[in-house]
Amino acid sequence: MxxxxxxxxxxxxxxxxxxxxxxxxxxxxxxxxxxxxxxxxxxxxxxxxxxxxxxxxxxxxxxxxDKDADGLEVIRHSTAHLLAYAVKELFPDAQVTIGPVIENGFFYDFSYKRPFTPEDLAAIEAKMTELAKKDEKVERRVLPRDEAVAYFKGIGEAYKAEIIASIPANEDVSLYREGQFEDLCRGPHVPSTGKLKHFKLMKVAGAYWRGDHRNEMLQRIYGTAWATKDELQKYLTMLEEAEKRDHRRLGRELDLFHIDEHSPGTVFWHPKGWTVWQGVEQYMRGVYRDNGYKEVKGPQILDQGLWEKTGHWGKYRENMFTTESEKRDYALKPMNCPGHILIFKQGIKSYRDLPLRFGEFGQCHRNEPTGGLHGIMRVRAFTQDDGHIFCTEDQILEECAAFTQLLQKVYKDFGFTDIIYKVATRPDARIGTDESWDKAEHALMESLRRSGCEFEIAKGEGAFYGPKIEYTLKDALGRHWQCGTMQVDPNMPERLDAEFVGEDGGRHRPIMLHRAIVGSLERFIGILIEQHAGALPAWLAPVQVVVMNITEAQAEYALEVVKTLQKQGLRAEIDLRNEKINYKIREHSMQKVPFLLVVGDKEKANGAVAVRARGNQDLGVMALADFQTKIASDIALKV
Structure with missing residues (x-):
């Protein structure tokens, strides 16, 4: 039985x-x-x-x-094989390589004598639909490794043969067949191709065989697959909206920044973009000031020996930019934490000084691969709202609870209210005692409970030296962006010999809490641009008000209005061009300016302005003083 x-x-x-x-x-x-x-x-x-x-x-x-997450993964895995099946039907000379599931879909890499065209992609998708409708059974068989190598060599699939040859000789491999197509795979797969109904091919891109630039460039076909037609359509609609919100496109259209080939992975900020940057930085500087942080500034270049002590040299060497002077090796800092410990170590610290909170807008450099760079979201030079709290083990809970509440307020001010909380706990390979891990994990979880936060447990995903909280934003399109973090670290103070004098008069190691709210300012501004579709709230908008005259007769009054607003501290500009007023309104609306003020003879005579708010809202005519009160309120309330 x-x-x-x-x-x-x-x-x-x-x-x-x-x-x-x-x-x-x-x-x-x-x-x-x-x-x-x-x-x-x-x-x-x-x-x-x-x-x-x-x-x-x-x-x-x-x-x-198909109602299970695992079911969706099986659908996507199987659809990748359906893609390869269709390609082989249409292009028999093409060789299939690898085709894994990725977030929201799948891809498959092919070697073929010419580039696939958009017309090819449409034909492949149509063939996939045709093959799926045949509802062919998907069958699995197992072969010894060497027999499988010979089989794929025999059918001209050299890449598959190479993959299998890298598997230990004493292992068997599994193959899946559907119709005339058979592929190497661990599985599992849907029972028949008729289960695959809701998919779409998205694009073709280049990819090196095995990810090595020294190897052949293959063609990677990306696709998406879903359990239902509605889910597929919802995803495609989201992609259309995401394209409209793409920070790279909006960065050009709104004249905020550009990326230049003369310095790949770095950002050239234009005046309007730098205004947004300063808005974020100055806001965060106020957060530091109002919450007990002491702002510091460390050097960009630090001796290689320091990075060896911290362990970064062994783990991140390939991602660090290095330089040499007078036969001494240095590295541009990829993070700010070692510098903050060196500052902490200056002078004797007492338990009465703790918790000691340092904050820095520290510029870091990481040698990211060119293929991984993405607008201002992923760059090589970036600035963090980096903070480190030096405290005792007993202070972790209070510090983490206060930080979570602070982070919630900051995110709300920037327009984010949906936050996902995750606690990453001890990995198998770790340092420290179980008792210290118990205390640290408890402190992180209890701090979230005190803040009224439901959280997930990411078992075993903590660093080798301590657990952490990850704070992930959910944006207007439902996408997730992990920005904030709170990480418990007793290790780096130990490595760099940081200590304080305890109440008992003895020497003790502080706990170091690594914390960030927005993380990389470049990336966060990119997220902001996409969250608001470029229409940043009035307090952050690079231009808050544009004043426009209807005819030359109101030019002098328009100048008086804009000067009054500028004295109020507003970022106000004037448009006195000899153009029709509707043309001016349309042009500045395209630039997503929060408020447009139109002045004609009536407004001039009454000391008033006709107010149009972003989104084609006509707020009517009001006294200039009333408009000043309104915009001041919007800015103060972060509307």
Missing amino acids: VSIQLPDGSKREYPGPVTVADVAASIGTGLAKAALAGRIGEGDAARIVDTSFTIDRDMPLAIVT
């Missing part, structure tokens, strides 16, 4: 070995039709298997359908 325990706690018994598909059929025909795979085992030992998988002993089983 084989006993199967189902997720609801019930058990089903079978006289002998049984497949996942058989179990699903015994529960009901509806489940049998919906079954995509099975999940066997429990907890960390659970794994996903094909519906054809045979269960020959007692175990827990859950039937995976």
Whole structure:
């Protein structure tokens, strides 16, 4: 007898070995039709298997359908194979290489004699639909490694043969066949191609074989796949909206910044963009000031020996820019923490000085691969709102709770209210005692509870020296951006010999809390631009008000208005061009200016302005003083 325990706690018994598909059929025909795979085992030992998988002993089983996250992964994995099948049908000389699942979809890399065109992509997608409708059974078989190598060489798939040849000789490999196409894969896959209905090919890009630039350039076809038509359409609509909000496009259109080939991975800020930057930096500087942080500034270049002591040299050497002077090696700092410890170590510190909070707008450099650079979201030179809190173990909880509440306020002011909280706990390879890990993890979790936050546990994802909280923003399009962090670190103070005098008169090591709210200012501004579709709130907008005259007769009055607003501290500009007023309004609306003030003869006579708010809102005519009060209120309230 084989006993199967189902997720609801019930058990089903079978006289002998049984497949996942058989179990699903015994529960009901509806489940049998919906079954995509099975999940066997429990907890960390659970794994996903094909519906054809045979269960020959007692175990827990859950039937995976398209309503499960695992089911969606199986759909995407199988759709990648359907893509390769279609390519081989249309382009028999093409060679298939690798095709994994990625976030929201999949890709497959191909070697082919000419570049794939948009017309090719459309034809491949049509062929995928045709093949899916055949509802061909997907079958698995296992071969010894050497036999599999010979098989793929025999059908002209040199890349597959190379992949398999890298597997240990004593291992078997699994192959999946659908129709005339067979591919190397660990699986699992949907039981038949008819389960694959809602997919779309997105684009073609270049990719080096095995990610090595010394190898052949392959063609990577990206696609997306979903469980339902509505989910697919929702995703495609989100992509369209994301394209409209793309910070790179808006950066050009709004004249905020540009990226130049003369300095890849760095940002050239234009006057308007630098105004936004200063708005963010000065706001965060006020956050430092109002919450007990002492602002510091460390050097850009530090001796290689320091980075060796901290451990960064061994782990991040390839991502560090280095230089040499007078036969001494240095590195541009990729992070600010070692410099803050060196500042902490100057002079004797007492327990009465703790917690000691340092903050720095520190510019860092990391040698990111060119292919990984992305506008101002991922760069080589960036500035962090970096902070480090030196405290005792007993102070961790209070500091973390205060930080979370502060972070929530900052994010709200920038227009983000949906935050995901995650606590990354101890990994298997770690330093420190279980007692110290228990205290640190408890402090982080309790700090979130005190702030009323529900959180996830990322088991084993902490650093080797301490746990951390990750704060992730959810933007207007539902995308996730991990920006903030709070990390407990007893290790670096130990490595760099930082200490304080305790109440007992003895020497003690401080705990170092690494914390950031916005993280990289460059990246955060990119997120802001996309969150607000370039229409930044009045307090951050590079130009807050534009004053426009209708005819030359109001030019002098328009100048008086703009000077009055500028004296108020507003970023106000004037447009006296001899153009029709509707043309001026349209042009400045395209620049997403929060307020447009129009002055004609009536407004001039009454000391008033006609106010148009962004979004084509006509607020009517009001006294200039009333408008000043309104915009001052909007700015103060971060509207």
